[in-house]
Amino acid sequence: MSIFSTKKSWINLTIWVLIIALIIAAPSLLPVFRLNLLGRYLSLAIVALGVDLIWGFTGMLSLGQGIFFALGGYCAAMFLQLNSAGEFPNGIPEFFGLYGVEKLPFFWEPFKSSIFTLISIWLLPAIIAGLLGYLVFRNRIKGVYFSILTQAALLVFFNFFNGQQKLINGTNGLKTDVTQLFGQMVGSEIMQRWFFWISAILVILAWFFARWIVRDRFGNILIGIRDDEARVRFTGYNPVMFKTIIFSIAGGLAGISGALYTVQSGIVSPQFMTVPFSIEMVIWVAVGGRGTLLGAILGAVLINYAKSLVSEALPASWMFIQGGLFILVVTALPEGVLGWIRKGGLKKLLFLIGINKKLETYPSLEVNEQGEVKS
């Protein structure tokens, strides 16, 4: 087999086997609580991949990914609520009774169908992202104006969802952990295990998908837009179309991520659309390394894991650490950790602390312990 003939392919294969083994074994290695957290963070990695696509590759800093994240979550939660609403009066979810609503609002109807839900989880956020993006990009609004507008859009959605008790239970959000799916409680251990596996698989699929997007000409145009949009336009491409497509893809990824996060955290609420959460998504990518897809995944999982560990030990200090991370990554590590490593940062660090000696030559040569030049 030719693809396994080189050393690199063997390393790759080993890594993949390890990853898959770890995913399969994780439920028996980790306590239920930690497994649930890991599953949540893996689902957050999917939204981080979307942020990386639009920010790391296309240069558009969206502070409104929370919209699409929450929309995906609401789609999933609405289906689950309807799925187990049979026992309640009028056959509609319980919370409607609190506000005296007797008839299901019209937009809930299609969510009775599981197929519609599975499609709408990614399609609905993607369509809304595409529409919003098209309106903004058409007017050549970009850079910080784009960021501010996405933030404003986030607030619009937040206030809307927060204020509509009679339609979607307003600020209380929709609970999913006590709903039924396939005759099982969604919050039960066995369901959570399956959701963990689904999240892990979807992260890998999303990674392949994102890699496929940025690898070819399409990805080159995205990078071109990031580096010099005017030049891309003068070369005959229409940046509006490319930006709209990639923004809508990122929205779809955010929707999937939000749905997975919702079923694992047990609730979707307007809190998913607060300003800090959407900016946090950016910092995962920034720390991991923008423009490196793996960095986005690692950043999302590791920072969130660190967050939960630090918050358990010293609740007050996480804000300081997070704030410091923002400043540090922007001023000292603009490429993120992975980008820094890929640019030879580790070698430089070793050189700085004197472990790895280097001769001042061009091209640079390394020396061994006896001070001889390595061949």
Added chain:
Amino acid sequence: MQLLLESLFNGVAIGSVLLVAALGLAIVFGLMGVINLAHGELMMLGAYSTYITQLIFKQVSFLKPFYDSYVIVAIGIAFLVSGTVGILLERTVIRRLYGSPLETLLATWGVSLILQQFVRSVPLAYASGLVIALFFGLFSPLFISDDLLSGAKGKLIRASIWGFSALLGVATGGILSSLVSKLSRASARNVDVTAPSWMRGGIDFVGITFPKTRLLIILITLISVLVVIFFLDKTAWGIRIRAVTQNRPMSDCLGISTETVDIITFGIGSGLAGVAGVAVSLLGSVGPNVGGNYIVGCFMVVVLGGVGNLLGTILASFSIGIMTDLIGAGRLLTIWPDMPSPIYSTIDFFATTSMARVMIFALIVIFLQFRPTGMFPQKGRMVES
């Protein structure tokens, strides 16, 4: 007619809070191209300064007779506190990031997180001590001649200035925490600023009551705007600031110290955030998150008005204020009760404060479809603009 006047007054009152908050942002964003997401937290520092000033006036015996005028003193103190923190921010972080606004956005968000947690977990007495230490450490070298500050001796002098400032800060912290017990413990709870007696109640005019706090806020805004316009138009440093805004390398060549200009611009912008904080503290309780409620609205004002244009900022904040009152308080429905029913039910749907926000932001986004660069766009011949 009366109703219209009342609505107009309320709108202007809401708008003037927005304006005084957005003024500093407009300067920093418009003149320096820096997105300062910590602006809300600088406002929060201003609001806390008001609270601390009020407590000091209440507790210290020789200041007690002047309690009624603490608000006016607080405006000055808030300006200095926020300005000092802003200059520190500029010197340490933002200076490295000029020319890349998205990076400043992320870095200042980090700063805002740190400031929020700082007021939660540090006792306010020692926090004020720290600000005083920073103030003297940053500004006292300005009053010492350059000869003394150069060379090895200069380093010693600088170090001793910082040492002295640190001592002063610790002393202030200690004195404050022993004088005012409320300031000696860290607390995440919201605090309330009580208005002095002359600010309570309202003034009756043609059958409408105008609350005095609102009138004072309008006055503060008016004075701030006039001072800023005067400073930018008439003073030497104001003209230098505008020159740097128009063409940085050329101003540098002509001998303007762009670094000093940056410090002054950012300091004034941050100081104005502090003044806005005083206004905000008069309206409701003060907490670590108080700034977050205003920051997005401020940015909308700046974008809607057109970046780098004070007139646009003023018009935008008043139109947003009046719209908020007309829609949010349901006043449009009272003024015009027999409007067509589909419009009536739509506006009725949006007639709460948060839903009014939804509608106004949506309207702004629609407006930007037609005028992408705001009401008064900057003119230029760049490809990008």
